[in-house]
Amino acid sequence: MKQSLFQSSMRRAPYVFVLPFIISVLVFYLYPIIATIVMSFQDVVPGETRFIGTANYQKMFSEDFSKALGNSFKYTAFTILILIPVPVILAVMLNTHRRRTNAAYRAVLFLPSLVSVVVAGTIFRLMFAYSPRAVINAVIVALGGRATDWVLGGAAQAMFLMVMIAVWRWTGVNIVYFLSGLQSIPSELYEAADMDGARPLRRLFSITLPLLKPTIIFVTTISIFGGFAMFEESFIFWQGQSPNNVGLTMVGLIYKKGFQTGSMGLASAIGIVLMVVIFIVSVIALRSFGFFKRES
Amino acid sequence: MALLTKRLRAPEAAKYVLLAMLAILFLFPIYSLILASFRPGRDLMRYGITFASLAPDFFSGNNYAALLTGHSGAYPVWYRNSLLLAFFQTVFTLGFSSFVGYGLGVYQFRARNALTLLVLFIMIVPLQILILPLYKLMTTLHTMNTFPGILLPFIVSPFAIFFFRQYAVGIPKDFLDAGRIDGLNEYAIFLRISAPLMTPAFGAMAILVAQQSWNNFLWPLIVVRTGNMFTLTIGLNSLLTPYGNNYDMLIAGSCVASVPIIIVFFFFQKYFISGLSAGGIKG
Numbered sequence A: 001m002k003q004s005l006f007q008s009s010m011r012r013a014p015y016v017f018v019l020p021f022i023i024s025v026l027v028f029y030l031y032p033i034i035a036t037i038v039m040s041f042q043d044v045v046p047g048e049t050r051f052i053g054t055a056n057y058q059k060m061f062s063e064d065f066s067k068a069l070g071n072s073f074k075y076t077a078f079t080i081l082i083l084i085p086v087p088v089i090l091a092v093m094l095n096t097h098r099r100r101t102n103a104a105y106r107a108v109l110f111l112p113s114l115v116s117v118v119v120a121g122t123i124f125r126l127m128f129a130y131s132p133r134a135v136i137n138a139v140i141v142a143l144g145g146r147a148t149d150w151v152l153g154g155a156a157q158a159m160f161l162m163v164m165i166a167v168w169r170w171t172g173v174n175i176v177y178f179l180s181g182l183q184s185i186p187s188e189l190y191e192a193a194d195m196d197g198a199r200p201l202r203r204l205f206s207i208t209l210p211l212l213k214p215t216i217i218f219v220t221t222i223s224i225f226g227g228f229a230m231f232e233e234s235f236i237f238w239q240g241q242s243p244n245n246v247g248l249t250m251v252g253l254i255y256k257k258g259f260q261t262g263s264m265g266l267a268s269a270i271g272i273v274l275m276v277v278i279f280i281v282s283v284i285a286l287r288s289f290g291f292f293k294r295e296s
Numbered sequence B: 001m002a003l004l005t006k007r008l009r010a011p012e013a014a015k016y017v018l019l020a021m022l023a024i025l026f027l028f029p030i031y032s033l034i035l036a037s038f039r040p041g042r043d044l045m046r047y048g049i050t051f052a053s054l055a056p057d058f059f060s061g062n063n064y065a066a067l068l069t070g071h072s073g074a075y076p077v078w079y080r081n082s083l084l085l086a087f088f089q090t091v092f093t094l095g096f097s098s099f100v101g102y103g104l105g106v107y108q109f110r111a112r113n114a115l116t117l118l119v120l121f122i123m124i125v126p127l128q129i130l131i132l133p134l135y136k137l138m139t140t141l142h143t144m145n146t147f148p149g150i151l152l153p154f155i156v157s158p159f160a161i162f163f164f165r166q167y168a169v170g171i172p173k174d175f176l177d178a179g180r181i182d183g184l185n186e187y188a189i190f191l192r193i194s195a196p197l198m199t200p201a202f203g204a205m206a207i208l209v210a211q212q213s214w215n216n217f218l219w220p221l222i223v224v225r226t227g228n229m230f231t232l233t234i235g236l237n238s239l240l241t242p243y244g245n246n247y248d249m250l251i252a253g254s255c256v257a258s259v260p261i262i263i264v265f266f267f268f269q270k271y272f273i274s275g276l277s278a279g280g281i282k283g
Helices: A002-039 A055-060 A063-083 A087-096 A099-114 A115-126 A135-142 A155-182 A187-194 A199-226 A232-237 A250-260 A264-288 B003-037 B043-049 B062-106 B112-123 B126-138 B147-154 B160-167 B173-181 B186-197 B197-213 B218-223 B232-239 B246-269 B269-282
Strands: A040-043 A046-052
Touching: A002 A040, A002 B062, A002 B126, A002 B186, A002 B232, A040 A055, A040 B232, A046 A250, A055 A264, A063 A087, A063 A155, A063 A199, A063 A250, A063 A264, A063 B043, A087 A099, A087 A155, A087 A199, A087 B003, A099 A155, A099 B003, A099 B246, A099 B269, A115 A232, A115 B218, A115 B232, A115 B246, A155 A199, A155 A232, A155 B003, A155 B269, A187 A199, A199 A264, A199 B126, A232 A250, A232 B218, A250 A264, A250 B043, A250 B126, A250 B160, A250 B218, A264 B126, B003 B173, B003 B218, B003 B246, B043 B246, B062 B147, B062 B160, B062 B186, B062 B197, B062 B246, B112 B160, B112 B269, B126 B147, B126 B218, B147 B218, B160 B197, B173 B186, B173 B232, B186 B197
Parallel strands: none
Antiparallel strands: A040 A046
């Protein structure tokens, strides 16, 4: 009797354990995904919601849209171009036997990721203020340049600000990812390379980078997701109202259309397109890494 | 041999000079924020952070006093809200995610692999895209402008589930069988035997979840409607007006808002790192 009670408890238990996940996936992921798809074919007005076919998709491709898509693309590209190679090099530098010193540097570089975007934005606003006396402009003026209006001065300045704030906040995090990847590389490989008299650069390209590839793929993938989902870094500088939309991103556009203009249907259609874009870009990136090839 | 070590020293020194410069560059914004918090807000508004303002020669506690009294005592309310939210978010997210992750890690059952794949799939769906239907859902549930409205979508975290799953896989089966022989049911085994064994995982995820909750911005921006429900990020953002008349509170408020998380980091660095590294390893 007792035995069978245990067995039935054991058979049922796994399902009880995963039940909260199933419920929350249904409520907070599956329903919203389906609702977004449905809403993208609707004109959503409180009280009377009606299907309007693909009208949202047809009127979506406005000037705002191309600006937002362009900005999100550029932001993602720039952040990946900087936030993969630089942290890889720094992680290699910090992956030596001087543990204490290296841990201290790692902690310092990690620190910016702890402060919120709002705080980071406040600091950057003040450092990149228009006044020629503000630190960044002061350096530029001292070097013979002219004081720049970083926040309102134009598209290039705006992109620079957004990328810089990302670099400041995420370098340390990516270093941690790469360090954990480096630590899984067996030290025998380096010892063997030393015996063969391999130079540091050769070791980097023949051992470190190939074996770090899984981590590089992982960080690239999350950078693509994060880059296209970027909203906050832009919002804190312009509160959704940047001149000529220099700071408008895809999620910013969804927020603007959905909450500020009240066109939920249109915003949903943009959300669907964004999901497709993220999917395509990550598949292309993963393919270029040879991720889908079977290991020989 | 001696010659060899000498030759290695020069690049080694160059490396640490470079790292030191980088460290200074990365600390500079935080250092300048702290110093700026002791200066009058109107100077900051006019000139931003200047090299002159970086000399540690001017200290006034006025901005910090303004935090307690400014905007009829709004800042302490934001702070309390953020603390409460971080606390409840951590408790609920850890409770549910460890429960689910443990179930996926320890038991062999039919839906196991499919559900694990689903966890990974959910991890890649950015919540930012789902804000519209989630907003409608919160309106339907009448949870707009409430704590549950801010907490609910994050209660089951796919990342935390995956982390606990990976941890639970490593729990020796003998421990669980010993519990069964002692007459414990599966849930008592989870609570009394397995959960204590997963303490490091709880530590890592507690810090990650608390930090995310503390810095959460986009979702509270949508859910929160009235000043008494503002979190720190939303409140500070509301001070970022183009007129800059709130810089006294903004700068000091930013400093005080960052203090808890930085203190926690220095005490529990190990957990921060292991919480993150879990993501990197699986590739």
